[in-house]
Amino acid sequence: MSKEVGESGEFNMKIVVASGKGGVGKSMLASSLALLSVDKKIVACDCDVDAPNLGLWLGETKQDSVEKISTSFKAKIDLDKCTRCGKCKDICRFFAIEKNENYHVNPFLCEGCGACELVCPEKAIKLTSIKNGELRVRNTKYGFPLVSAQLYPGEAGSGKIVEQLRKKAEKFDHFIMFLDAAAGIGCPVIASVRGCDYAVLITEPTPSGFSDLKRILEIVNHFNIPYGIVINKWNINPPLSKRIQKWSEDKFLGKLSYDKKVIDCIVNLKPVIFSDSKVANEIKEIYKKLNI
């Protein structure tokens, strides 16, 4: 992996770990790659703002700073002004305007786009900014900062929280930024993958794992990002592992074994890379191949 030296004379490389399918080992691998890079200046980003778990894989359960943020709006209807024309309900693409006796906004569905406010002839609808999540920073015991965020349950705007999180992480002096993406291929994942220099795609040898690998690859290819593929728990299904490896061609980075010691690690909040598991060595091999 190589990158041009920037104008400032410094490298600044962004590596994202993604998978499409959840629970295949993204955070486990991202935490390990970060820990193997501690001698370089790094910053780690947990871009799974729905369920931030990267800290747990690093054995970190506390925060040094927490800052509430607002990346979303909600509409509110002033019933005194509303003439019940229904134009807001017709325009809302998110089905957030519901009609019982009166029209009202379902806060769990409102995305704060403002279309209803614009369409209302009585100016009865106003958008208000809401605190939909928080940004968290932890200076880890390994000497690098971990930036994460939590979207409050029931709120919208996860993609924009990821953008804020990345901006926050940029402020820390670093050569390498590791980003741990969420599951899926929708807005928070697109916000995590966009602008990265390299993607480590992790999968497992199950029909779903393979299918979701192809889905995330569509996103990675859409943004023209170079990538490599890791197969986790390869030994739960050796024939499919073989097929995925062959399919990956020169993008294949390596495979990790299914190892119950990994579960012991997370139960005891001990980073995998510091354990005597087989997986720790296999990750080190992959790290060498990445040539970070």
Place this chain on the structure above:
Amino acid sequence: MQKIVSTGVKGGVGKSTFAILLAFKLSKQGKKVVLCDCDVECPNDHLILAKTLKEGKPIYQDYPVLDKEKCKKCGLCSETCKENAVFWVKEKYPFFIYDLCTGCGACWLVCPNKAISTKKEVVGNSYINKINDNFFLVTGVSKAGVSETGPIVRETKDRAIKFAQEKKADYLIVDTAPGTHCSVIQAILNSEKIYAVTEPTPLGSHDLGLILELAKLLNISAEIVLNKADVGNKKEIENIAKKFNTEISIEIPYSEELVNAYCQKKLERVVNLI
């Protein structure tokens, strides 16, 4: 018809596995079941059930199109768009970044010169498969690159509900994506019962707290399904159950038989696990 949801915030904890096992179990008891795969970004239920998706019903989104003859380059569209999907530089025409567009309509509503029209594009598809006489699957699939997947979930679920009513189904089981964001909320809304699937690890307990919080906000009763129940430590899960005044109603042990059945697309073999 009872509407049940299998969800769980964390990925890979067995949401789909549980949803399918439950569907098989109920259908074997003679109940009619429609399973709706609402993980439209990464739908997998059909794979686990060894079905191919054919003859999709398209799901559309409106995208803005600029009429340069009418546009006065005022930039109001760009200022209004909350998604930053309209790029505009003074004295230039605005440019729409379709990757970011959610099709909300704010730009074409705000344009004082009616210079923005719309075009419909397919953003996803929904499919129906028959698994057996009592068990049907409705699947939603988003087109890769579409960022706003909530409306795709909504349309898929609407189709599943209509189909379930036609079939006089006893149960609609909704399988959601991981997380708590909009597409998951769309999948959960208006259901009667949530099964929160998790595993006995610190990751599982952290994420269980989030989904139970969401269930509380949405005022839907939730029970816990503990997968891989014998691997790890379930003390913390029990504490969270107590905190949210619920219980672990189903425990699924770690089983190689299940892993093999999953990989070989034969989950009906291990229905007795739940």
